[in-house]
Amino acid sequence: MLQFATILAKERPAINRAVDSLTNSLPEHVRPAAAYALGSGGKRLRPLLVVLMARAMGCQDDGVYALGATAELFHVATLLHDDILDNADLRRGRESTHRRFGVPCTLLTADAMFSRAFQALAETGDPRCVSCLCRAVIGTVDGEIMEIDNQGRTNGLEDYYKIIEGKTAYLLRASCELGAIKANADEARIQAACDYGYNLGMAFQIVDDALDFAPSEKTGKPEGGDILEGKFTPPICYYMESLDPESRNAFRSKFAALSFSEEERAAIVEAVRANGFQERTLRLADTFLDKASNALDRIAPESSQGVRAVSVLREAVSFVRNRAS
Amino acid sequence: MLQFATILAKERPAINRAVDSLTNSLPEHVRPAAAYALGSGGKRLRPLLVVLMARAMGCQDDGVYALGATAELFHVATLLHDDILDNADLRRGRESTHRRFGVPCTLLTADAMFSRAFQALAETGDPRCVSCLCRAVIGTVDGEIMEIDNQGRTNGLEDYYKIIEGKTAYLLRASCELGAIKANADEARIQAACDYGYNLGMAFQIVDDALDFAPSEKTGKPEGGDILEGKFTPPICYYMESLDPESRNAFRSKFAALSFSEEERAAIVEAVRANGFQERTLRLADTFLDKASNALDRIAPESSQGVRAVSVLREAVSFVRNRAS
Numbered sequence: 034m035l036q037f038a039t040i041l042a043k044e045r046p047a048i049n050r051a052v053d054s055l056t057n058s059l060p061e062h063v064r065p066a067a068a069y070a071l072g073s074g075g076k077r078l079r080p081l082l083v084v085l086m087a088r089a090m091g092c093q094d095d096g097v098y099a100l101g102a103t104a105e106l107f108h109v110a111t112l113l114h115d116d117i118l119d120n121a122d123l124r125r126g127r128e129s130t131h132r133r134f135g136v137p138c139t140l141l142t143a144d145a146m147f148s149r150a151f152q153a154l155a156e157t158g159d160p161r162c163v164s165c166l167c168r169a170v171i172g173t174v175d176g177e178i179m180e181i182d183n184q185g186r187t188n189g190l191e192d193y194y195k196i197i198e199g200k201t202a203y204l205l206r207a208s209c210e211l212g213a214i215k216a217n218a219d220e221a222r223i224q225a226a227c228d229y230g231y232n233l234g235m236a237f238q239i240v241d242d243a244l245d246f247a248p249s250e251k252t253g254k255p256e257g258g259d260i261l262e263g264k265f266t267p268p269i270c271y272y273m274e275s276l277d278p279e280s281r282n283a284f285r286s287k288f289a290a291l292s293f294s295e296e297e298r299a300a301i302v303e304a305v306r307a308n309g310f311q312e313r314t315l316r317l318a319d320t321f322l323d324k325a326s327n328a329l330d331r332i333a334p335e336s337s338q339g340v341r342a343v344s345v346l347r348e349a350v351s352f353v354r355n356r357a358s
Numbered sequence: 359m360l361q362f363a364t365i366l367a368k369e370r371p372a373i374n375r376a377v378d379s380l381t382n383s384l385p386e387h388v389r390p391a392a393a394y395a396l397g398s399g400g401k402r403l404r405p406l407l408v409v410l411m412a413r414a415m416g417c418q419d420d421g422v423y424a425l426g427a428t429a430e431l432f433h434v435a436t437l438l439h440d441d442i443l444d445n446a447d448l449r450r451g452r453e454s455t456h457r458r459f460g461v462p463c464t465l466l467t468a469d470a471m472f473s474r475a476f477q478a479l480a481e482t483g484d485p486r487c488v489s490c491l492c493r494a495v496i497g498t499v500d501g502e503i504m505e506i507d508n509q510g511r512t513n514g515l516e517d518y519y520k521i522i523e524g525k526t527a528y529l530l531r532a533s534c535e536l537g538a539i540k541a542n543a544d545e546a547r548i549q550a551a552c553d554y555g556y557n558l559g560m561a562f563q564i565v566d567d568a569l570d571f572a573p574s575e576k577t578g579k580p581e582g583g584d585i586l587e588g589k590f591t592p593p594i595c596y597y598m599e600s601l602d603p604e605s606r607n608a609f610r611s612k613f614a615a616l617s618f619s620e621e622e623r624a625a626i627v628e629a630v631r632a633n634g635f636q637e638r639t640l641r642l643a644d645t646f647l648d649k650a651s652n653a654l655d656r657i658a659p660e661s662s663q664g665v666r667a668v669s670v671l672r673e674a675v676s677f678v679r680n681r682a683s
Contacts, residue, residue, distance in 0.1 A: 060500040061504075062500045062503040062507060063500050063503060111469075114465060114466065114469065117465070118461070118466075136443070137502075137503070137506050138503050138506065140439060140442070140443060141439065141443075141502050141503050142503070144436075144439065144472065144499050145499040145500065147469065147473070148472070148476075148491075148492045148495040148496045149492065151476045151492050152488065152492030152496070154488075155480070155485040155492065158485055160481065160488075163476060163477065163479075163480035163488055164481065166473075167474065167477030167480065168477065170469065170470070171470045171473045171474055172385070174469050174470040175386065175470065177462075178388060178462070178463050178466050179386075179387045181462050181463060182387060182463075
């Protein structure tokens with residue numbers, strides 16, 4: 034963990050400078066809300082993936098930071114639209130951007146952020162950079178709309194996988210792909226980068242959905258919130274499958290109507306814990322983390338800097354796994 | 359006018375096929391709302407500008423239609439976000455997309471449409487195509503936020519010009535630029551294309567703002583609606599300047615508070631008409647139309663097809679002017 038934290042601390046200032054520089058290039062009426070949203074102390078995970086993957090594949094160029102900044106703009110722009118749709122008052126512990134700047138300004142600012150990020154990618158002169166992020170944004174949106182459509186539905190895990198691909202995995206995959214493209218990697222290594230990012234993202238979201246059943250004091254979030262919101266995640270799926278047919282039908286109706294009482298929610302949380310459905314969900318995440326790890330084996334770094342970057346990317350795999358322990 | 363109408367009727371099927379093809383390439387959960395929004399019988403003005411400008415500069419390639427389709431996606435995506443912000447129930451006489459598909463799906467679908475259009479531009483392999491549309495979208499957003507910020511303000515026409523540049527002129531300019539790029543035009547002709555589109559767009563919006571004071575039976579819209587909405591347009595500016603200092607201050611306060619009564623609105627409409635402030639606004643539009651016309655003189659088409667396209671573009675100038683007569 035030490036190495037991961039060290040690298041993060043070391044790279045973050047350069048990433049933040051690149052994000053600031055991109056933000057400052059936005060026009061006058063867009064800049065304030067964008068600067069507020071981007072300055073909220075995010076982890077900068079996506080830019081870090083861009084930088085590390087490029088380094089792993091032998092890229093020495095400091096242009097990776099500017100490229101990483103675009104991934105952060107995409108990420109934060111999607112969060113701005115999400116928070117508007119969720120009517121969220123807070124983001125990362127402070128007032129959400131649309132509460133501060135109003136919905137019209139925030140909605141439009143996110144549009145400008147998308148466009149500015151695409152422009153920066155176009156300026157690299159490599160159309161693959163634009164294409165890879167376009168695919169990611171379109172996939173993200175498709176996943177988000179599918180999540181809305183599927184609220185209250187108990188359609189099995191196939192739909193769930195498609196939703197979390199969109200919500201989380203596609204942008205992490207694109208971040209890794211961007212780094213590999215920047216390093217002029219060959220097709221096989223670009224694919225390895227994509228596989229790493231995709232599987233890391235899938236695992237990240239699955240662990241998140243297992244943590245929905247962890248004690249509030251650990252996560253700072255209500256326990257079993259997904260039950261009330263009608264999000265059909267693996268622990269909920271395993272729970273439903275464990276019920277006899279009659280109880281299962283009753284569960285389905287209440288889940289569809291988003292009508293569980295506080296007591297019912299608490300009882301389901303209890304049952305998920307007692308039956309080890311959290312652990313079973315984490316084992317599911319492990320299958321994706323194993324694939325992420327295997328993808329790293331195909332990178333074969335050629336410099337000591339590359340070896341170091343791969344080892345940090347490998348630590349990120351443990352980091353995702355260990356969030357839940 | 360006959361030639362313009364003929365060309366429109368002739369080109370529209372090919373443009374619509376390209377728009378449909380781009381729409382059908384959107385993923386499953388995005389496609390229905392996008393197809394609904396794009397199928398609403400728009401004029402397809404922006405794709406037509408792409409096609410005509412490319413033809414004017416000697417491009418024979420039918421790839422212009424796909425390029426034109428991207429301009430329509432950008433335009434309609436901005437309309438979707440605008441309609442959400444304006445809480446509009448209708449668009450082009452039918453139920454607005456967010457009323458039909460819900461705000462979350464519509465807001466996100468527009469994001470996917472932006473991204474899909476950028477992707478199509480990236481696939482041309484010419485980074486100038488992406489860049490030119492990125493600049494246009496960013497400028498559009500900047501203008502829209504400025505319009506919101508300026509509501510109720512009486513800051514003079516400089517701010518007004520900046521707002522309508524964003525709202526209308528930048529995307530028309532980009533459409534013309536796209537056509538010129540597709541035709542492999544040199545810098546001077548690309549600039550001529552930009553100047554034409556920009557000035558046509560400025561004039562179009564100014565004529566629109568003059569028409570706000572035309573009789574309802576002609577426009578189908580309330581007379582002087584901009585007075586109530588706090589939009590400081592040229593006729594309103596001329597009216598305010600015609601007042602004595604005391605009345606001007608009273609006007610300013612009411613305009614800022616959006617608090618004009620029905621009777622006051624009607625009296626202002628009357629005064630604008632009686633004092634010829636509509637005609638003065640149209641003369642302002644004429645200065646932009648003259649510039650658009652001059653820009654066409656610099657295109658110097660080299661084929662009979664090019665000559666024909668330029669003459670249609672010249673008719674578009676008269677068309678904008680004649681909307682108000």
